[in-house]
Amino acid sequence: MSVLQTKGLTKQYAGLTAVSEVSLTVEQGQIHALIGPNGAGKSTLVGMVAGRTEPTSGEVWFEGENVTPLPAHARIRRGMAYTFQITAIYERLTLAANLELALRDRSREKAIAALDRVGLADRADQLAGDLAYGHQRLLEIAMGVAQSPKLLILDEPTQGLAESEIAEFNTLIKSLAGDTTILLIEHNMNVVMELADRITVLETGSVLAEGSPDDIKSNPDVQEAYLGHAEA
């Protein structure tokens, strides 16, 4: 069963087509990676999925329902969770308060448990803004994971993380595998190859290729357009 389907999703900005006719299916329980060069339209695409960005045309179907008319907050209520490419946390609130808001439940215990999943439980009473950048990133991921979403959207979660933190991130995401469906935008090809069940390659707003990691690795178009640069 597919959790998410986009049908001909298109976004035009004045004179620029950021996303063009993207039809994408994300299967239940899979980690679906979205890769492509900067400016390919990845963030815009997931923005339309989560309801942050209104599509110019096309539809978003979530769990078999057309959610295109729903505002972002209603889609989140239905089981999407979204982490921003540019870290978006409550800097002047404590880590525990950040998690309590994410959980939509004021249980401190649950907040601590969620922080523990990214190794930040001992900092529960610090202000989020006082954390190092990598830790802020992890906090935001924890806020997404804590919601036990049906679909977790991660926009370049490992950007700015140290190697050791990336390893922890991989472990965390693997622990969700099977239950949570994940749509993962990721530049780090090691992370993609390690985690993804399926990969969609986006270039200048359109789908260039889609398939298993092995398919993508051996796809000449992709090597030409993207992997070639990444590995260079």
Added chain:
Amino acid sequence: MSKSLALHLGLIAILIIAGLVLPAYHQGNLARILVLATYAVGYNVLFGYTGLLSLGHAMFFGAGMYGLGLAMQHGGVAALPAFGIGLLAAAALSAVVAVLALRTIGVAFMIVTLMFAQSAFLTVLYFGEWTRGDEGFVLQQATRQIAGLDLTNPLIRYYAALTLFAAALLITARMMQIRFGHILIAIRENEERTTMLGYNTQAHKFAALVISGTLSGAAGAAYALLFGYVGATFTSVQYSIFPLLWVLLGGAGTTIGPLIGTLFMFYLIDYTSGLTNAYLLIVGVVLVLLTLFARAGIMGEVRKRFAPWLP
């Protein structure tokens, strides 16, 4: 009992005692301050907790004042139901303004609220036949009573003002402890993040504006009832700026900051105007010093430095 409840009840207890021991002059001042502080408490809900800066709250204060005043003066309505009419007028006006102004954010929101308030001010002048415009009108002493209590009696007036303030304080303090209040703070801190955590931020901002406007209207209605005068000055831009200053001074986003700020500013003006004609200069200098050295306002600094638990 939580620290925060103890603080609020303690403050109310002090104010109860103050009513009995203060000399008449200060008792009169404090009654006025308590009503104006209620206005500031209302303003703080929107500005301090939700992070929306309105430059037009005088229209809500005025809606309460004129709702009550016109009903009593021209409708012959008794004080208590007239107070209810004042509240309804403020609630209705804030709902209308919320629907329209909340389409904007930031500076545009400030300008839209300012324009609405200006229109409200001009409306008051336009209907001068009933409102008596700038000159205003006086509410007859005999009508200013509720349940046989004569609100023109200084002691009764003081406790009526205190009752209003205590109710506003306890309601907002409670509101900020429950989930609703936490969501308002979340909106202030990062609205987009809050939307993307599944909260209907627009609906919460609407509710915050209506609560804020209605509390401001309650203060306006009480002001007219307790001090017996209704006039257009109270809907002028000056009265939109005052609660912003009081709240900034006392500490935006703190429960008791609005009272501290109103009290401080009232006595600062009272004291300096007795010393010199250039008292506004002194007031200005003090305000500048406070914004330089106590950015978070008086209670905001106290919270930062000594009492992080302060609500």
